[in-house]
Amino acid sequence: MLEQFKLSARELLRHFDGSCCPLCSALARQEQMAVARLAKTKSSAVPLCALHLKATSTMGKRHKELAQIVIQTLDDLCLEPGADCPICARLSLAEARMIRAIQRLDSLVRFRKALESAPPFCRKHVKHVIKAGNAENFIQVEKGKLKAMRDALAQAWLRKSAELDELTSRALALLETQSGATSLGELQDNELTEAEARAPAEFERWEAEQQLKRLGELESELASLRYRNAVLAEENRRLKLALLGRTQ
Numbered sequence: 001m002l003e004q005f006k007l008s009a010r011e012l013l014r015h016f017d018g019s020c021c022p023l024c025s026a027l028a029r030q031e032q033m034a035v036a037r038l039a040k041t042k043s044s045a046v047p048l049c050a051l052h053l054k055a056t057s058t059m060g061k062r063h064k065e066l067a068q069i070v071i072q073t074l075d076d077l078c079l080e081p082g083a084d085c086p087i088c089a090r091l092s093l094a095e096a097r098m099i100r101a102i103q104r105l106d107s108l109v110r111f112r113k114a115l116e117s118a119p120p121f122c123r124k125h126v127k128h129v130i131k132a133g134n135a136e137n138f139i140q141v142e143k144g145k146l147k148a149m150r151d152a153l154a155q156a157w158l159r160k161s162a163e164l165d166e167l168t169s170r171a172l173a174l175l176e177t178q179s180g181a182t183s184l185g186e187l188q189d190n191e192l193t194e195a196e197a198r199a200p201a202e203f204e205r206w207e208a209e210q211q212l213k214r215l216g217e218l219e220s221e222l223a224s225l226r227y228r229n230a231v232l233a234e235e236n237r238r239l240k241l242a243l244l245g246r247t248q
Helices: 009-013 022-039 050-058 063-079 086-105 109-117 123-132 136-159 164-175 189-247
Strands: none
Touching: 009 022, 009 086, 009 189, 022 050, 022 086, 086 123, 086 189, 109 136, 109 189, 123 136, 136 164
16 A cells, blocks of 8 residues: 655645646656555555556566556456546645645745745646635736746747747646646545644745755855955956066
8 A cells, every 4th residue: 555645735835946837746746656656566456547557667567567467456446446546546635735735825925925936837736726715815926927928928929039939838838737637635624624734834944944045055155256256366466466577
């Protein structure tokens, strides 16, 4: 049986510095972990969907081992035809918890600033957040990102800029939605309470880590500037000595 995923605001926040939808990125990481764990086993204890069965073939499975997993899956489906893929179910629950975390953090001004600096969320997850409700700041920020992307693309098109292809590709990636996306999981009352309690604390930790990271970057930049200043000072001293030698 696959071990429980750590589903929290922190899992979402750590993907804010990526290049694609943070929620997609967080779920992709969890999916990779689940597939990797499954690939180490010789059989499946529960039925998996075709997508996740095929994924095991890219993790070093031999045909004989993969066939055993498929046989076990078919056998399980004979006993329980309507069984859900456990990986899909866990990812669906992960989506629900992370969206709940967005709702819980939405009223914080600092979270809005973090959203503004994060990559745009994909259309599928924006729709899920809108459907869940209580995330006005999130919606406004995402609308702003769309408008900024639209304006940049329109200007690049009018100017025939070299960035047109890159901006177009970025916009297309944002508009893509997964055709095989699972339905959003339902959270139980105790899970809602847990998610709501964790979200602010996890955000505080993440924000503190970001500040420390930025401080480290500034210190490195300062050290680099000091080194560069010392090099320039030495070059300037040598030039002065050279000029003095010529005048004497």
